[in-house]
Amino acid sequence: MIITIRPEASSEERAHLMTLLCRVTESRAPIASTRTAEREVIALDGALIDTQVQQLLLQQPAVAEVLPLKTPYQLVSRSFQTTNTRILIGADHTCDTVTVGEASASPVIMAGPCAVESREQLLKTAHAVKAAGANVLRGGAFKPRTSPYQFQGLGVEGLKLLAEAREQTGLPVVTEVMETEMVDMVAEYADVFQIGARNVQNYALLRAVGKHPSKHPVLLKRGLSSTVEEWLLAAEYIMAAGNPNVILCERGIRSYDPKTRNVLDLTCVPLLQEMTHLPVVVDPSHATGRRELVPTMARASIAAGAQGLIIETHCDPSVALCDGRQSIEPETLTRIIREAKALAHLLHENELVQVA
Amino acid sequence: MIITIRPEASSEERAHLMTLLCRVTESRAPIASTRTAEREVIALDGALIDTQVQQLLLQQPAVAEVLPLKTPYQLVSRSFQTTNTRILIGADHTCDTVTVGEASASPVIMAGPCAVESREQLLKTAHAVKAAGANVLRGGAFKPRTSPYQFQGLGVEGLKLLAEAREQTGLPVVTEVMETEMVDMVAEYADVFQIGARNVQNYALLRAVGKHPSKHPVLLKRGLSSTVEEWLLAAEYIMAAGNPNVILCERGIRSYDPKTRNVLDLTCVPLLQEMTHLPVVVDPSHATGRRELVPTMARASIAAGAQGLIIETHCDPSVALCDGRQSIEPETLTRIIREAKALAHLLHENELVQVA
Amino acid sequence: MIITIRPEASSEERAHLMTLLCRVTESRAPIASTRTAEREVIALDGALIDTQVQQLLLQQPAVAEVLPLKTPYQLVSRSFQTTNTRILIGADHTCDTVTVGEASASPVIMAGPCAVESREQLLKTAHAVKAAGANVLRGGAFKPRTSPYQFQGLGVEGLKLLAEAREQTGLPVVTEVMETEMVDMVAEYADVFQIGARNVQNYALLRAVGKHPSKHPVLLKRGLSSTVEEWLLAAEYIMAAGNPNVILCERGIRSYDPKTRNVLDLTCVPLLQEMTHLPVVVDPSHATGRRELVPTMARASIAAGAQGLIIETHCDPSVALCDGRQSIEPETLTRIIREAKALAHLLHENELVQVA
Amino acid sequence: MIITIRPEASSEERAHLMTLLCRVTESRAPIASTRTAEREVIALDGALIDTQVQQLLLQQPAVAEVLPLKTPYQLVSRSFQTTNTRILIGADHTCDTVTVGEASASPVIMAGPCAVESREQLLKTAHAVKAAGANVLRGGAFKPRTSPYQFQGLGVEGLKLLAEAREQTGLPVVTEVMETEMVDMVAEYADVFQIGARNVQNYALLRAVGKHPSKHPVLLKRGLSSTVEEWLLAAEYIMAAGNPNVILCERGIRSYDPKTRNVLDLTCVPLLQEMTHLPVVVDPSHATGRRELVPTMARASIAAGAQGLIIETHCDPSVALCDGRQSIEPETLTRIIREAKALAHLLHENELVQVA
Numbered sequence A, B, C, D: 001m002i003i004t005i006r007p008e009a010s011s012e013e014r015a016h017l018m019t020l021l022c023r024v025t026e027s028r029a030p031i032a033s034t035r036t037a038e039r040e041v042i043a044l045d046g047a048l049i050d051t052q053v054q055q056l057l058l059q060q061p062a063v064a065e066v067l068p069l070k071t072p073y074q075l076v077s078r079s080f081q082t083t084n085t086r087i088l089i090g091a092d093h094t095c096d097t098v099t100v101g102e103a104s105a106s107p108v109i110m111a112g113p114c115a116v117e118s119r120e121q122l123l124k125t126a127h128a129v130k131a132a133g134a135n136v137l138r139g140g141a142f143k144p145r146t147s148p149y150q151f152q153g154l155g156v157e158g159l160k161l162l163a164e165a166r167e168q169t170g171l172p173v174v175t176e177v178m179e180t181e182m183v184d185m186v187a188e189y190a191d192v193f194q195i196g197a198r199n200v201q202n203y204a205l206l207r208a209v210g211k212h213p214s215k216h217p218v219l220l221k222r223g224l225s226s227t228v229e230e231w232l233l234a235a236e237y238i239m240a241a242g243n244p245n246v247i248l249c250e251r252g253i254r255s256y257d258p259k260t261r262n263v264l265d266l267t268c269v270p271l272l273q274e275m276t277h278l279p280v281v282v283d284p285s286h287a288t289g290r291r292e293l294v295p296t297m298a299r300a301s302i303a304a305g306a307q308g309l310i311i312e313t314h315c316d317p318s319v320a321l322c323d324g325r326q327s328i329e330p331e332t333l334t335r336i337i338r339e340a341k342a343l344a345h346l347l348h349e350n351e352l353v354q355v356a
Helices: A011-025 A051-058 A119-132 A156-169 A180-189 A203-211 A228-240 A268-275 A284-288 A291-303 A330-349 B011-024 B051-058 B119-132 B156-169 B180-189 B203-211 B228-240 B268-275 B284-288 B291-303 B330-349 C011-024 C051-058 C119-132 C156-169 C180-189 C203-211 C228-240 C268-275 C284-288 C291-303 C330-349 D011-025 D051-058 D119-132 D156-169 D180-189 D203-211 D228-240 D268-275 D284-288 D291-303 D330-349
Strands: A002-005 A033-035 A040-043 A063-067 A087-089 A098-100 A108-112 A136-138 A173-176 A192-195 A218-221 A246-250 A280-282 A308-312 B002-005 B033-035 B040-043 B063-067 B087-089 B098-100 B108-112 B136-138 B173-176 B192-195 B218-221 B246-250 B280-282 B308-312 C002-005 C033-035 C040-043 C063-067 C087-089 C098-100 C108-112 C136-138 C173-176 C192-195 C218-221 C246-250 C280-282 C308-312 D002-005 D033-035 D040-043 D063-067 D087-089 D098-100 D108-112 D136-138 D173-176 D192-195 D218-221 D246-250 D280-282 D308-312
Touching (some): A002 A011, A051 A063, A098 A108, A108 A119, A108 A330, A119 A136, A156 A180, A173 A180, A180 A192, A180 A203, A180 D180, A192 A203, A203 A228, A228 A246, A246 A268, A268 A280, A268 B291, A280 A291, A284 A291, A284 A308, A291 A330, A330 B330, B002 B011, B051 B063, B098 B108, B108 B119, B108 B330, B119 B136, B119 B330, B156 B173, B180 B192, B180 B203, B192 B203, B203 B228, B218 B228, B228 B246, B246 B268, B268 B280, B280 B291, B284 B291, B284 B308, B291 B308, B291 B330, B308 B330, C002 C011, C011 C051, C051 C063, C098 C108, C108 C119, C119 C136, C119 C156, C119 C330, C136 C156, C156 C180, C173 C180, C180 C203, C192 C203, C218 C228, C228 C246, C228 C268, C246 C268, C268 C280, C268 D291, C284 C291, C284 C308, C291 C308, C291 C330, C291 D268, C291 D291, C308 C330, D002 D011, D011 D051, D051 D063, D098 D108, D108 D119, D108 D330, D119 D156, D119 D330, D136 D156, D156 D173, D156 D180, D180 D192, D180 D203, D192 D203, D203 D228, D218 D228, D228 D246, D228 D268, D246 D268, D268 D280, D280 D291, D284 D291, D284 D308, D291 D330, D308 D330
Parallel strands (some): A108 A136, A108 A308, A136 A173, A192 A218, A218 A246, A246 A280, B108 B136, B108 B308, B136 B173, B173 B192, B218 B246, B246 B280, C108 C136, C108 C308, C136 C173, C192 C218, C218 C246, C246 C280, D108 D136, D136 D173, D173 D192, D218 D246, D246 D280, D280 D308
Antiparallel strands (some): A002 A063, A033 A040, A087 A098, B002 B040, B002 B063, B033 B040, B087 B098, C002 C040, C002 C063, C033 C040, C087 C098, D002 D040, D002 D063, D033 D040, D087 D098
């Protein structure tokens, strides 16, 4: 259920509403108001409120509207917001900007190395992906590694190198944030917070990027075996905490066949577009784990309606410290971007994409 | 390991080779010669033969060539046959013909109802899918149903209706064969044998369609949770029994998210095209289980390189006896075919498809 | 819905009932009467019949009782038969007999090699498993192999060797039947039909063992990724065809962790005992794929309530042609049987097993 | 590879070793010394070190021993420590103590409500589980919930109630810690840190409980779809950070059958006991998600060799705010504990448990 607050409601009226809500939910659910692009709302699980209480809520002076939704997710729902959310990347630093979720013909391309390894590697790769036509630079400064003995990233030094690469190329930067303590630091250097697959249900971290004053967009990867609903609820945590700029990123789910790293679930793209107004991008690199499959699956992702791609690219994949097996070279990226644009253009021309 | 027989080898030379092979494998592996499009071969698991024996084989007068392959699958391997297999559908009855696996711009479209329910339903749907541009009529006469109390298909009556629909529309017919006893009967009425997901490891059935004198093409669906390798080995059973006309059909694999019926694994399309010379088609209807997702996933399948689509279409999905939830109406099929052709044309023009 | 026929109903009354049922189901569901241990019944999907029709059925002179069941499975349901089904093995040949499903302290142990490889191997192993305390000899004469180039079993020769081993040891024999054409042959030599995991939805085969006049017990393995409900419906196919002697065999399900061959789902044992009256046995050999895990998982299976175990045992696992990695030696079997009996005794003494 | 430091090594010698290691790993892997129960060690990925470097390391005065291990996990490996790790619970507060991992006949039982809901609910349940024979009280003060609108736990108030329950009953307390910021706070009130399934790869949190000066034992739940190796590497993060007191808790893995919440993978118990010296306990409540299956699966867990159980128990499951469906009543717990002890005793008497 989503309760829209009247903009002119007094603080007494708001307080009264809050008290009422706490009483009806018996304090067993968090109650907080949130600001979306257009309005101030309170969202809560519809199952907690019966029709009688709903009537009572509508009589409150602080309340403009009550929208009952039967799904567990609320603010991310397409029923709450029927138009696509458009998210501007790059507004907070001096660099290029790009919008994800635009009903335009061009998908947003995020590219770069799995991990920032050195100044030379990063800058060389950054210039190459820029030249290939990418819109955003990706690169891990903090790396979540299955083993404590693997390379864990360059840390803050890596963040600084990403900022330098942005300065040189104009590309805004997306990088993973793994800990609540690092959110401020990452916000300072990056343009987009990435939440990795392993942290999709790290609720403290979701809340931290949700309430961070920067309101940097959040690239929320799907968990290793998240259902679509669990993933949307992770996005809901971020929105409910105050940040409406969430980009969903499909990166494959765990399955039984060792031939590919994960199973890319492209059907989730049109499914999500039915369920949510948030943009969806696809990461064919982690999904397949094999570089020779990336170009084809990038193309299929665009055909499935993805509004962007995130692709691991390395100036020299053979020496990559991390995930070299799935990294492509900049020349391949050039071809992928050219194809993605041509395909998106064709789909758009033939009105094969939903314009909302 | 694949041993190519010299065409002019005498029967004594052949017998001598067979005896040698039986001896080295200690009779623990079946040894039989098979005829592919171009030559006569004997395939067997490479692990059974060491280098010394390989040398010995090469000295046999019956042997033209020995190709050692490290994979468990042999005849279906791209290493054995580097060019795409092209499979002609419709040659054995008076009707249209169409080739799957052609490096042309047009994917083959198979469409029709899940089950043949009545003369009226089938003929109406058949004419509608023909008008929409489909190349092959699909329809189940024998239905594998999870419960013994569900509609099991019209049986032989259904086969006759399919043949009548072929006569009226010119569309060749693909239909499922579920039992070895029915292979002759199905061969008489149908143009393509379909092996369903539940029978992908029913080896008696695979052998039966493999050695059937009709050599009708076989549409081999992936099993509910087949690995790509297991699936290729199922195709190998058919080829090893003598029928080289196998079409692989991805139809989704089992996973944990109830939002869709299965998870469509589109990555298997480019993966298979690396591993095998056999054509690959996609069934977005069974994969998603929801008609509103079918058009988008049909498009993504073509972008992934699928050489055809098989789509459940019903003249009135709301009354379908089987899988109505995933059946589309003929109007939607018209749009899907138009899109698929446009997309395939674009990909072909830009040389985004592998031409072998 | 299960309709019990009055024993004294006349053939006219029966025919009248059949006609009525065909009319109300609009011929879209198979209608056939079946004989369980105690009565003659007609089972059909309850969803086809509304309350009004149910009233009509009760008024038929042929009808003794109507039991509406909401589950898709009917005859296998614990709601239809509240007492455990007891299945006698070995009654049709001159050999020992043993009952599965008895609420006694001793689980039934089936043991033997994966495949019958030679007279010597089989007889040596058979005597060893008899000495170890096993009740039934297992051994594959026809082997379903993922690759057509692997050892496929000795076929009929293997069946004859199994019969010879029975003669020598007194142990009844369970062996896999893979094709409808072989059901008669297997029935002649074996005491229990085994349906393998790959054939759990081979409905023609399920029907063939269901209607075979021998009424040999059927050991129905769970499919690679069968849900419990799909598996029960496979058992329902057999019962609906006339054979009530079905033993369910959990053998692990497919999952993502390569450390074990499958994931043994022991929770299905108490779950099935709630849902069905059929006995449940466990195959820890195929489930784990590693012999060192078999003794512990055998023990856990008994603690979970399994009424028997089926364990791959080979007189010399290191030279086994098939699944040697998971075969144990007879000495280990001796220990497993001793433990299983002690554990079952303890559970029984403490009334930890459901006695129905 | 695990390098044991000579206790008498000088700080110069240690520094020299560190410099050498940094050089050979090219600073691409973290290097830190850790203290296990008996010695000071440095662990690192064996693949980074070749034989030549290994020789060099052995010549260092700071080095007592070098143990090369081929597995990615090191300190948790059974090859590093062959005896079972015994972990004392309850030493840091005034309460009962209990040891997990002891080769004794009695498994450790942790029981209590999913969430602390109120003083009355917690104290009533705590007294009841104590009376039933439990050794440790479980209860969530901070709850990781899929939706932001669900009850999130009482927070610090919940921790205080747990401490009060410990005072009244003498039971040590295990409770989940979800954020690095809360580790100090949870350490103050609890005896065991629980890391939930969703946080098994939250490496910041693993490190935080690893390096916390309390060295409270850590109950590390398996992730929703962790492989056994990934799970051991999560434990390795904790050990490498300095806390050797890790208890592994199997709680079911995600699968495709909706009949149970998860699939309880009991085979991991003997598998882990081969691979690691850490104790393993089982949570049949979350694994099955249905209270009627808990007693049987508790029994099977003990038979599989689990050294303890963690069982959701509520004084009134019908009003539980969280997971009531899987919570049992105290009477059932009494029976489960009685059975578990009898079974463990039997297994121990018959030497069916590995004593290390």
